[in-house]
Amino acid sequence: xxxxxxxMVQELRRKTxxxxxxxxxxxxxxxxxxxxxxxWLRKSGAIKAEKKGDRITAEGLxxxxxxxxxxxxxxxxxxxxxxxxxxxxxxxxxxQSLTKQAITADSVAALLAQPYAADPxxxxxxxxxxxxxxxxxxxxxxxxxxxxIAAGTEGAVDCYIHTGGRVxxxxxxxxxxxxxxxxxxxxxxxxxxxxxxxxxxxxxxxxxxxIPEAIASKEKxxxxxxxxIANKPDNIKEKIVQGRIDxxxxxxTLVDQPYIKDQNISVTELIGQTAKQLGEEITVSRFTRxxxxxGIEKVESDFAAEVAAQMGKM
Numbered sequence: 615x616x617x618x619x620x621x622m623v624q625e626l627r628r629k630t631x632x633x634x635x636x637x638x639x640x641x642x643x644x645x646x647x648x649x650x651x652x653x654w655l656r657k658s659g660a661i662k663a664e665k666k667g668d669r670i671t672a673e674g675l676x677x678x679x680x681x682x683x684x685x686x687x688x689x690x691x692x693x694x695x696x697x698x699x700x701x702x703x704x705x706x707x708x709x710q711s712l713t714k715q716a717i718t719a720d721s722v723a724a725l726l727a728q729p730y731a732a733d734p735x736x737x738x739x740x741x742x743x744x745x746x747x748x749x750x751x752x753x754x755x756x757x758x759x760x761x762x763i764a765a766g767t768e769g770a771v772d773c774y775i776h777t778g779g780r781v782x783x784x785x786x787x788x789x790x791x792x793x794x795x796x797x798x799x800x801x802x803x804x805x806x807x808x809x810x811x812x813x814x815x816x817x818x819x820x821x822x823x824x825i826p827e828a829i830a831s832k833e834k835x836x837x838x839x840x841x842x843i844a845n846k847p848d849n850i851k852e853k854i855v856q857g858r859i860d861x862x863x864x865x866x867t868l869v870d871q872p873y874i875k876d877q878n879i880s881v882t883e884l885i886g887q888t889a890k891q892l893g894e895e896i897t898v899s900r901f902t903r904x905x906x907x908x909g910i911e912k913v914e915s916d917f918a919a920e921v922a923a924q925m926g927k928m
């Protein structure tokens with residue numbers, strides 16, 4: 615069997631980014647063949663990833679990447695099991711790498727199938743499994759949103775990350791000319807509106823016209839059944855209910871919110887002021903907000919009990 619030297623271990627580590635001891639073990643198992651050792655590590659990583667695959671991943675980071683010209687941007691949620699790993703530099707670097715690569719993918723499945731930019735010999739999926747083996751926790755690219763300014767149109771895409779990667783917003787604004795799209799005022803508006811969405815968790819739509827009729831009907835059904843209007847005449851009841859519905863729907867829309875940096879004006883007025891200043895109509899085309907771990911049921915564990923149980927097995 616070939617002697618496993620420190621130089622061989624370092625070379626395999628450089629090639630695969632696997633831990634030193636794992637690299638040494640892989641070389642030992644494959645008789646010092648670097649390529650075979652790299653394959654061994656990938657297979658080993660896949661096995662370890664499979665074993666960890668059913669572990670709940672509700673921690674992690676929401677990360678973003680925007681092209682320098684503002685024509686495209688991506689928002690991604692990369693999950694892990696613990697907040698400790700989420701703060702790890704290795705995990706953060708992985709999140710940044712995957713987010714930058716996701717600018718070319720329109721779905722999580724498409725991203726995972728791509729050759730990994732940092733090592734084209736493996737797919738993103740395989741690289742993720744190696745990272746699971748290396749980091750020691752289940753990892754999951756949960757979702758991504760990818761915006762691009764359509765050919766023949768003008769506008770800008772911007773992202774905003776809040777509370778250390780726990781909330782992220784991707785937004786697209788449209789205008790008529792490249793001059794306006796490239797202006798500092800237009801870009802500042804995009805950033806401010808992304809911050810607005812991050813600060814308003816109840817906001818789900820751009821304007822009232824976007825809200826599905828089914829939601830308005832459900833709100834009316836709820837309001838009509840409230841006790842405080844049960845004994846009022848039907849015509850009065852209708853007016854009260856309609857007022858409440860209008861208020862509720864506006865609470866769900868971006869343009870009807872008070873502007874977070876100046877509560878004396880609405881977002882609609884802010885957009886109008888910028889449009890007047892730049893001499894061109896400006897519209898919000900779309901936005902996406904990711905809140906880390908939203909909708910994932912976390913399993914509460916008793917750490918002390920787990921330690922005691924492990925000690926009892928020794």
